[in-house]
Amino acid sequence: xxxxxxxxxxxxxxxxxxxxxxxxxxxxxxxxxxxxxxxxxxxxxxxxxxxxxxxxxxxxxxxxxxxxxxxxxxxxxxxxxxxxxxxxxxxxxxxxxxxxxxxxxxxxxxxxxxxxxxxxxxxxxxxxxxxxxxxxxxxxxxxxxxxxxxxxxxxxxxxxxxxxxxxxxxxxxxxxxxxxxxxxxxxxxxxxxxxxxxxxx
Amino acid sequence: xxxxxxxxxxxxxxxxxxxxxxxxxxxxxxxxxxxxxxxxxxxxxxxxxxxxxxxxxxxxxxxxxxxxxxxxxxxxxxxxxxxxxxxxxxxxxxxxxxxxxxxxxxxxxxxxxxxxxxxxxxxxxxxxxxxxxxxxxxxxxxxxxxxxxxxxxxxxxxxxxxxxxxxxxxxxxxxxxxxxxxxxxxxxxxxxxxxxxxxxx
DNA sequence: GGATAAACGGAGGGTTCCTCCGTTTATCCA
DNA sequence: TGGATAAACGGAGGAACCCTCCGTTTATCC
Numbered sequence: 447x448x449x450x451x452x453x454x455x456x457x458x459x460x461x462x463x464x465x466x467x468x469x470x471x472x473x474x475x476x477x478x479x480x481x482x483x484x485x486x487x488x489x490x491x492x493x494x495x496x497x498x499x500x501x502x503x504x505x506x507x508x509x510x511x512x513x514x515x516x517x518x519x520x521x522x523x524x525x526x527x528x529x530x531x532x533x534x535x536x537x538x539x540x541x542x543x544x545x546x547x548x549x550x551x552x553x554x555x556x557x558x559x560x561x562x563x564x565x566x567x568x569x570x571x572x573x574x575x576x577x578x579x580x581x582x583x584x585x586x587x588x589x590x591x592x593x594x595x596x597x598x599x600x601x602x603x604x605x606x607x608x609x610x611x612x613x614x615x616x617x618x619x620x621x622x623x624x625x626x627x628x629x630x631x632x633x634x635x636x637x638x639x640x641x642x643x644x645x646x647x
Numbered sequence: 648x649x650x651x652x653x654x655x656x657x658x659x660x661x662x663x664x665x666x667x668x669x670x671x672x673x674x675x676x677x678x679x680x681x682x683x684x685x686x687x688x689x690x691x692x693x694x695x696x697x698x699x700x701x702x703x704x705x706x707x708x709x710x711x712x713x714x715x716x717x718x719x720x721x722x723x724x725x726x727x728x729x730x731x732x733x734x735x736x737x738x739x740x741x742x743x744x745x746x747x748x749x750x751x752x753x754x755x756x757x758x759x760x761x762x763x764x765x766x767x768x769x770x771x772x773x774x775x776x777x778x779x780x781x782x783x784x785x786x787x788x789x790x791x792x793x794x795x796x797x798x799x800x801x802x803x804x805x806x807x808x809x810x811x812x813x814x815x816x817x818x819x820x821x822x823x824x825x826x827x828x829x830x831x832x833x834x835x836x837x838x839x840x841x842x843x844x845x846x847x848x
Numbered sequence: 849g850g851a852t853a854a855a856c857g858g859a860g861g862g863t864t865c866c867t868c869c870g871t872t873t874a875t876c877c878a
Numbered sequence: 879t880g881g882a883t884a885a886a887c888g889g890a891g892g893a894a895c896c897c898t899c900c901g902t903t904t905a906t907c908c
Contacts, residue, residue, distance in 0.1 A: 701887055
């Protein structure tokens with residue numbers, strides 16, 4: 447391993463290549479968010495201001511692009527947890543991060559079956575990524591409890607299960623809004639200083 | 648309503664049109680079964696021995712075809728329940744019908760997100776179809792219990808939940824085989840004459 | 849500043865989608 | 879039975895998309 451956690455097995459790309467790869471992912475993210483898998487690869491390249499050939503060199507198949515998008519989003523989400531925790535009061539960090547998670551889930555839903563099939567065909571991806579999410583929830587929650595801004599009997603699973611439910615809720619134009627409201631309610635519940643403790647699981 | 652349950656609001660198509668509609672659905676069913684949503688509409692028309700124009704006249708959008716396929720399969724499945732019940736011993740009818748249901752579920756899985764999205768966008772379809780399935784299970788099971796070939800403490804939900812689980816099980820080349828095995832086991836369990844009753848729900 | 853390997857861009861061939869319209873045919877009635 | 883006619887058919891054709899290939903541009907190293 448070299449310094450920045452980068453394995454120098456592969457000799458590090460040229461600067462323009464790295465930059466363009468980033469642009470392609472940004473464009474893909476934007477288009478997928480608004481049209482799901484209907485987004486055409488040519489449109490992605492166009493939106494990134496690059497040629498279609500460049501897209502195909504970076505991502506030889508549609509699957510490769512979806513995979514990269516997924517990994518990137520996941521990494522960014524987990525990184526955001528630490529970032530928010532460092533900059534905000536713990537309960538605020540948790541609240542913001544949950545809203546951020548909803549955006550992530552929204553794109554995951556946008557990918558729909560594509561992603562589902564990809565993950566089923568390639569368990570290695572799941573393995574590489576699994577755990578980051580629950581552990582981020584646990585960290586944020588523990589910090590908020592330690593700081594006293596969230597009730598002490600809250601458990602990470604309360605949050606995880608809520609998110610799971612939201613994720614599998616029927617899609618619709620106002621999915622994101624509803625999801626936001628539900629998470630808002632959940633946060634209020636977590637902040638409450640109740641007379642009775644929650645039933646133990 | 649006219650005699651055969653056909654509403655004469657719409658003036659009844661020409662014979663060739665009805666025949667061709669049937670052919671298109673058969674072709675679509677076959678292709679979807681083997682390639683999922685990758686099946687091209689032109690291939691469907693070709694397989695049906697018809698022109699692409701004919702397909703588009705019958706099904707103006709891909710959605711329309713998927714919807715018709717879904718409705719048709721569902722109706723056939725429910726009808727099969729009565730047919731089997733009339734011709735076979737009740738437990739055999741149930742067993743056969745469950746296997747038949749798996750084929751139905753397989754095509755539903757093949758349609759994947761397409762169907763999922765369609766059903767979410769058009770609740771009327773769900774409404775038109777809902778109930779047929781559980782009630783068929785209940786009828787077949789009740790008959791088998793009445794006839795004494797299935798244990799009396801069996802409940803329709805035992806079957807419905809098993810099928811739900813099978814439906815959402817990870818896809819794979821041997822999905823159908825595994826599903827068949829599970830249903831076989833379930834049937835053996837239902838036929839068993841146990842010493843202890845099942846726990847009550 | 850020049851050499852060179854890496855990266856870029858887009859033309860082009862193949863496929864699919866969907867429309868449009870000239871041709872064929874089932875159905876009806878004299 | 880046979881002719882009129884509205885309904886149904888078939889497929890050519892334009893647009894969009896997928897993906898490959900290769901000539902051109904450019905970042906990097908000395």
